[in-house]
Amino acid sequence: MPKTINLTINGIAVSVPEGSTILQAAREANVDIPTLCYLKGVNAPGSCRLCLAEVKGMRTLVAACLYPAAEGMEVLTNTTEVREARRINVELILSNHDRECLTCVRNGSCELQKLCDDLGIQDIRFKGEDPTLPLDEKSVAIWRNPNKCILCRRCVSVCKNVQTVSAIDTVNRGFATKIGTTFDKSIADVNCVNCGQCITACPVAALRGANMLTEVQDAINDPDKHVVVQVAPSVRVSIGELFGMPIGTRVTGKLAAALRRCGFDGVFDTDTGADFTIMEEGTELIHRLQNDGKLPQITSCSPGWVKFCEHNYPELLDNLSTAKSPMSMFGALLKSYYAKQKRIDPAKIYVVAIMPCTAKKFEASREELSGAGYSDVDAVLTVRAAARLIKSAGVRFDRMPDEEFDTPFGIGTGAGAIFGATGGVMEAALRTVSEVLENKPLDKIDFDAVRGTSGIKEAEITIAGKPLKVAAVNGLGNARKMLDKVISGEAKYDFIEIMACEGGCVTGGGQPIVDAKTQMDIDVKKVRAGGLYDEDKSLKVRKAHENPIVKKVYEEFLGEPCGHKSHKLLHTHFTKR
Amino acid sequence: MPDVKTFSGTPEQQSKLMEIIEKQKNVRGSLIAVLHEAQQIYGYLPIEVQEMISKGLNVPMTEIYGVVTFYTQFSLEPKGKYNVAICMGTACYVKGAGKILDEFKKELDIDVDGVTDDGKFSIEATRCIGACGLAPVLTVGDDVYGRIDEHNVPAEVAKILKNYKEV
Numbered sequence: 001m002p003k004t005i006n007l008t009i010n011g012i013a014v015s016v017p018e019g020s021t022i023l024q025a026a027r028e029a030n031v032d033i034p035t036l037c038y039l040k041g042v043n044a045p046g047s048c049r050l051c052l053a054e055v056k057g058m059r060t061l062v063a064a065c066l067y068p069a070a071e072g073m074e075v076l077t078n079t080t081e082v083r084e085a086r087r088i089n090v091e092l093i094l095s096n097h098d099r100e101c102l103t104c105v106r107n108g109s110c111e112l113q114k115l116c117d118d119l120g121i122q123d124i125r126f127k128g129e130d131p132t133l134p135l136d137e138k139s140v141a142i143w144r145n146p147n148k149c150i151l152c153r154r155c156v157s158v159c160k161n162v163q164t165v166s167a168i169d170t171v172n173r174g175f176a177t178k179i180g181t182t183f184d185k186s187i188a189d190v191n192c193v194n195c196g197q198c199i200t201a202c203p204v205a206a207l208r209g210a211n212m213l214t215e216v217q218d219a220i221n222d223p224d225k226h227v228v229v230q231v232a233p234s235v236r237v238s239i240g241e242l243f244g245m246p247i248g249t250r251v252t253g254k255l256a257a258a259l260r261r262c263g264f265d266g267v268f269d270t271d272t273g274a275d276f277t278i279m280e281e282g283t284e285l286i287h288r289l290q291n292d293g294k295l296p297q298i299t300s301c302s303p304g305w306v307k308f309c310e311h312n313y314p315e316l317l318d319n320l321s322t323a324k325s326p327m328s329m330f331g332a333l334l335k336s337y338y339a340k341q342k343r344i345d346p347a348k349i350y351v352v353a354i355m356p357c358t359a360k361k362f363e364a365s366r367e368e369l370s371g372a373g374y375s376d377v378d379a380v381l382t383v384r385a386a387a388r389l390i391k392s393a394g395v396r397f398d399r400m401p402d403e404e405f406d407t408p409f410g411i412g413t414g415a416g417a418i419f420g421a422t423g424g425v426m427e428a429a430l431r432t433v434s435e436v437l438e439n440k441p442l443d444k445i446d447f448d449a450v451r452g453t454s455g456i457k458e459a460e461i462t463i464a465g466k467p468l469k470v471a472a473v474n475g476l477g478n479a480r481k482m483l484d485k486v487i488s489g490e491a492k493y494d495f496i497e498i499m500a501c502e503g504g505c506v507t508g509g510g511q512p513i514v515d516a517k518t519q520m521d522i523d524v525k526k527v528r529a530g531g532l533y534d535e536d537k538s539l540k541v542r543k544a545h546e547n548p549i550v551k552k553v554y555e556e557f558l559g560e561p562c563g564h565k566s567h568k569l570l571h572t573h574f575t576k577r
Numbered sequence: 578m579p580d581v582k583t584f585s586g587t588p589e590q591q592s593k594l595m596e597i598i599e600k601q602k603n604v605r606g607s608l609i610a611v612l613h614e615a616q617q618i619y620g621y622l623p624i625e626v627q628e629m630i631s632k633g634l635n636v637p638m639t640e641i642y643g644v645v646t647f648y649t650q651f652s653l654e655p656k657g658k659y660n661v662a663i664c665m666g667t668a669c670y671v672k673g674a675g676k677i678l679d680e681f682k683k684e685l686d687i688d689v690d691g692v693t694d695d696g697k698f699s700i701e702a703t704r705c706i707g708a709c710g711l712a713p714v715l716t717v718g719d720d721v722y723g724r725i726d727e728h729n730v731p732a733e734v735a736k737i738l739k740n741y742k743e744v
Contacts, residue, residue: 160637160639160640166637166638166639166640167639168639169637169639169640169642169643170643170647171642171643171646172646172647173646173647173648180639180642181639181642182624182627182638182639182641182642183624183642190638190639191638
């Protein structure tokens, strides 16, 4: 047990474990200290100087996000001196900030905007230089606006320390300092994997997802196009937040209803695609296990991870499952099986995917992902953009009835639902693989060992008398740690699930942005994942191979998993970068 | 984007750099030392050289680029054979460094950080080089010129340049 420290914050007595900062202690005392560069577990450089506080007996103000609480300390956070120091610092940040708040993509979700409101800043005494820098909007996934950047470095920390990608860093010095890439290249032309964690870390709008909203709206209004939408598993536990609901609220039925009212011709569930992925990927694993194939098999449904592998671990490309991601698989089936069923020319089908992910935008742009002769997916919207689509269509989300996805092609299972949480793909695959190999129903279908939010989860499972060593990894930094061990031979596995983002898709780069304050109180990835496991429990069918539409499509159209037709439609390949 | 000139490193330069990287690659915090030596070898730090260092030291490219752009002594552009570095520190400045800089710019027909067409001279305006007793002071390559007569700048500059004209 760590020692307890007793101190006062604005006269309120509080006890915290040794090692806590003043900021954490103040939180315990229900005192709010403003922050901007601080992001729990990611970034605490103490550089924005907004969390300044007075400690009795200290000569200068201290940065509460870094300064350790000590026994008997008397902290004051609301003195005239503290308030004036914060005000000056905010005004200096604002003095050269691009203040086009009305048309800003973060209007209403900007931490700087909120800070100005909280601190009552209504005039700016300083006029800074206006160094208008070029925008970087070349990438299909991530756009950068350096003029909105406040140099907090939350993006750099998450890219470099959490993801170990290092696509961006601090460049130049003094007034010329900016966040940039090597030799100022576009983010599209460097080793960025498009995970978008920089976007959800950014307190302002210096980073955002590439905007495709207008294209989607135009497609919906085009009478010649048959526009269908598919929704990723994790979206149903997050999009409600953008309509004022608590984090993790399940809104599956409302979402289906709202999208239908936006004018889509078909409203489907990527969970169905996930079930196909399990059939293909599970069968692939069985083949590899039975035919001395290359092991470990590593999942490939996380496009951030796939590009990371292509850049950093080309020697492992043959270990990646060739099964396409649920999104692309479902897109390919929409443009083949569904087109045939509906007697629609696949060229006229426009597939929109609502994804928790910015890397999915890049995945959709991959030329090799066009199984039916057309791009599997035509446009990817982040959860944030999808909420904008619903709002701008005048659909009152909170008043929506609970509706179903379109049947029969929209039937999903609990196995598909949990794809959105780290360990979910592994669990869904194990449910199917073990029943296929053992030829009898599982006694217990929950695989608790691969659940939870720790970075690396390992388990040894016995299937058909044989031990199977599996691991589920989330966050690319954790993936790097594990893969280095796999390559050196220090660790051996049969099957590894890797998700680029910590927590999996529930905290992907396309998800609603949760401000740093809320993140101090709530473990977002845990709460949203909880919603998905509840969804899984609530569904009648919880195994991919028992999904009636999956069975039907294999019988009528695909033949068998990993067969000739599914190879052409549902599998892909990877390239060294 | 900096104007990247065509890279023309020789195999000799590369093997020299590799030797340095080999020596330093397990030393923590060796990046700046390696960058210094690399700049000595190549005269500047183009993307190709930074990539070799990135691979060799296993340090991300962005981090190297960040360090190179942070410190003014590192250059992304090739310098002239003779780099004229004029000290702009306070002592030199009040003793006429500005006039000396202008005279070099006029005589060589280049701007600060520019290189003459023949690649012979370049001009750099440096921060205080710590030789205030010699103010106003400048260096050309490794040669130091101090206490330049601020009332006779054109003649002084001509005299300095003459030392390098026929080399």
